[in-house]
Amino acid sequence: MTIPDRYCPIEDYGLIGNLETTALVSKWGSIDFMPYPRFDSPTIFTALLDRSSGGSFSIEILCDEVNHKQLYLPDTAILITRYLTNVGIAELTDFMPVDEENNRFVLIRMLKIIKGDHTVRVELNPRFAYGKFGFGVTKQNGTLLIQSKGANEQAFRLICPVDFELEDDRLVAEIHLKARDEICFALLSEDTSEYPGTDDDLKAFAKKNFDRTLHFWRNWNNQSAYSGRWQDIVRRSAITLKLLTSCRYGSTVAAATFGLPEHIGGQRNWDYRYTWIRDAAFTMYAFLRLGYNREARQFIHWIQQRSLEIDSADELKLMYRIDGTFDLEEHEIPHLEGYKGSTPVRSGNGAYNQFQLDIFGELIDTIYLYNKNAEPISYDFWLSLTKFINFVCENWKQKGHGIWEVRDGEKEFLISKVMSWVALDRGLRIAENRSFPAPLERWRTTRNEVFNDVYHNFWNPERKAFVQYRGADALDASALLMPLVRMLSPNEPRWISTLQAIESELVTDSLVYRYNLDNGASDGFSGEEGTFSMCSFWYIECLAKSGKIDKAILYFEKMLGYANHLGLYSEQINLKGEQLGNFPQAFTHLGLISAAYQLQLLLSQDNH
Numbered sequence: 170m171t172i173p174d175r176y177c178p179i180e181d182y183g184l185i186g187n188l189e190t191t192a193l194v195s196k197w198g199s200i201d202f203m204p205y206p207r208f209d210s211p212t213i214f215t216a217l218l219d220r221s222s223g224g225s226f227s228i229e230i231l232c233d234e235v236n237h238k239q240l241y242l243p244d245t246a247i248l249i250t251r252y253l254t255n256v257g258i259a260e261l262t263d264f265m266p267v268d269e270e271n272n273r274f275v276l277i278r279m280l281k282i283i284k285g286d287h288t289v290r291v292e293l294n295p296r297f298a299y300g301k302f303g304f305g306v307t308k309q310n311g312t313l314l315i316q317s318k319g320a321n322e323q324a325f326r327l328i329c330p331v332d333f334e335l336e337d338d339r340l341v342a343e344i345h346l347k348a349r350d351e352i353c354f355a356l357l358s359e360d361t362s363e364y365p366g367t368d369d370d371l372k373a374f375a376k377k378n379f380d381r382t383l384h385f386w387r388n389w390n391n392q393s394a395y396s397g398r399w400q401d402i403v404r405r406s407a408i409t410l411k412l413l414t415s416c417r418y419g420s421t422v423a424a425a426t427f428g429l430p431e432h433i434g435g436q437r438n439w440d441y442r443y444t445w446i447r448d449a450a451f452t453m454y455a456f457l458r459l460g461y462n463r464e465a466r467q468f469i470h471w472i473q474q475r476s477l478e479i480d481s482a483d484e485l486k487l488m489y490r491i492d493g494t495f496d497l498e499e500h501e502i503p504h505l506e507g508y509k510g511s512t513p514v515r516s517g518n519g520a521y522n523q524f525q526l527d528i529f530g531e532l533i534d535t536i537y538l539y540n541k542n543a544e545p546i547s548y549d550f551w552l553s554l555t556k557f558i559n560f561v562c563e564n565w566k567q568k569g570h571g572i573w574e575v576r577d578g579e580k581e582f583l584i585s586k587v588m589s590w591v592a593l594d595r596g597l598r599i600a601e602n603r604s605f606p607a608p609l610e611r612w613r614t615t616r617n618e619v620f621n622d623v624y625h626n627f628w629n630p631e632r633k634a635f636v637q638y639r640g641a642d643a644l645d646a647s648a649l650l651m652p653l654v655r656m657l658s659p660n661e662p663r664w665i666s667t668l669q670a671i672e673s674e675l676v677t678d679s680l681v682y683r684y685n686l687d688n689g690a691s692d693g694f695s696g697e698e699g700t701f702s703m704c705s706f707w708y709i710e711c712l713a714k715s716g717k718i719d720k721a722i723l724y725f726e727k728m729l730g731y732a733n734h735l736g737l738y739s740e741q742i743n744l745k746g747e748q749l750g751n752f753p754q755a756f757t758h759l760g761l762i763s764a765a766y767q768l769q770l771l772l773s774q775d776n777h
Contacts, residue, residue, distance in 0.1 A: 183248045183735050187275070208425070221506075227292045232252075245408070279351065279379070285348060297319055298317065299516060313340075325356055394458075398772070402729055418492055421448065421452045421755060429751045437698060454763070455762040455763060465539050529589070590623065593619065633667075649681075681705045705760075710764045
């Protein structure tokens with residue numbers, strides 16, 4: 170068997186989580202990825218990136234032919250995996266209870282036999298520190314204490330009524346079950362002081378936490394203000410964004426995973442388990458649109474803490490760990506073979522020190538929306554924001570690495586100028602709405618300079634389009650944000666021409682490439698990549714705003730067909746319809762929410 174043949178497709182996974190970490194569960198019932206205890210912690214299960222030695226927790230029905238199906242319980246993050254055979258049915262329920270007060274880690278797996286007699290094989294094979302260290306086992310107070318053999322001293326507890334045997338450095342058990350039998354497994358943090366003792370206690374513990382988890386997610390979903398078309402997929406996207414958001418800190422990670430390739434066998438294998446200012450700001454924009462003001466408030470508090478920690482705006486980092494620290498030095502993990510052999514696998518992210526001017530625009534825009542639609546910001550917070558707006562005033566001509574984080578040199582990117590205009594425009598709006606003291610004339614004058622610079626100096630008359638950076642002839646899908654942030658009208662002639670050029674060069678039906686890698690700014694790597702799903706949703710929103718509502722709806726519903734069986738998206742989709750890149754990706758899901766919201770708004774206005 171070749172290396173790629175040993176791996177599940179990226180889209181064959183579901184996501185569970187407790188708002189502190191997440192896990193990916195395959196359609197075959199195996200947990201193949203889980204950082205512990207936080208999103209940005211080292212993993213204890215990493216089979217997703219090394220099938221043979223990464224570590225996993227699998228529950229398998231031993232039968233010649235098994236058909237696997239997966240679904241979420243509606244409006245929850247409780248995942249059901251079904252094993253369908255000629256002799257019967259088994260059902261596995263996976264979830265992590267949310268404990269916002271104590272931040273306790275609990276992962277529960279409940280296997281129930283619906284029909285027939287089955288032999289079940291359970292394998293627990295943790296590998297600590299990104300698969301580097303094996304484990305030792307100690308029986309302690311009716312639990313199995315699983316400890317790392319490495320220097321990191323990580324540990325967790327396993328509670329279950331099964332007697333495991335150590336086989337090839339993994340815990341293995343085969344269990345014979347019949348109809349209506351149910352067996353539970355619970356992984357808990359090492360410091361858990363209270364845990365169930367008997368099998369009956371464990372079942373009661375699992376049932377109690379199942380009910381709590383069910384009620385938590387359904388109560389959270391009931392707060393949504395969205396009631397239009399596509400409600401199910403919008404709610405699934407909102408749940409996914411919530412799963413990627415820390416209940417302790419209020420920050421949001423860009424994706425659940427690291428190391429998943431943008432092209433099979435390629436080198437663009439990044440770590441996305443951190444809080445990008447840009448991605449988090451857009452996520453809060455989605456939450457605000459759906460009526461989730463609490464999540465936006467928590468992020469506003471988080472970003473306020475970052476602004477208070479720095480003396481000048483240029484100290485704001487592009488990304489942080491979820492707790493606001495920024496020890497994100499990038500490392501390669503040579504002992505992992507990579508998904509389908511895609512190397513190198515990286516942890517950390519070297520882009521954290523890049524200068525990307527656009528982040529100020531996305532941040533100020535979100536705060537503007539929060540102040541307008543949720544609750545007024547404080548004057549102290551306003552004072553900390555003014556240093557960001559003043560910084561943009563002084564530095565909007567500065568070169569940077571841009572929204573795509575190119576690594577081969579800085580340029581004056583179009584999107585950086587567009588978002589500089591947004592930062593100034595929204596700063597002016599906040600100040601005027603709240604009558605806050607501010608250098609309004611200076612900001613207004615600079616905003617107009619930025620607009621004129623974009624309109625005249627980023628327009629390429631030969632391409633009849635706004636181009637990727639000053640002096641370029643390359644197109645870039647990030648230009649699709651120009652009408653979405655209201656810098657240009659959707660009916661502006663130069664914008665209509667730009668949209669036509671993007672459609673001609675970067676769009677394939679509903680799929681959109683970010684830019685032509687052979688023509689635009691280089692990220693320093695060769696090879697292909699997939700289409701960017703968030704760009705597809707930007708494109709759909711642009712179509713809707715330009716009056717092409719029927720075409721926008723058609724392409725939106727085509728994009729829904731590229732979701733996996735659970736309604737989840739990774740970062741990219743290739744032309745074979747396969748998901749690529751880190752999974753699930755916050756940017757894609759918030760783009761879906763934004764497009765659905767805009768489509769529903771226009772439909773309601775037109776009385777469709």
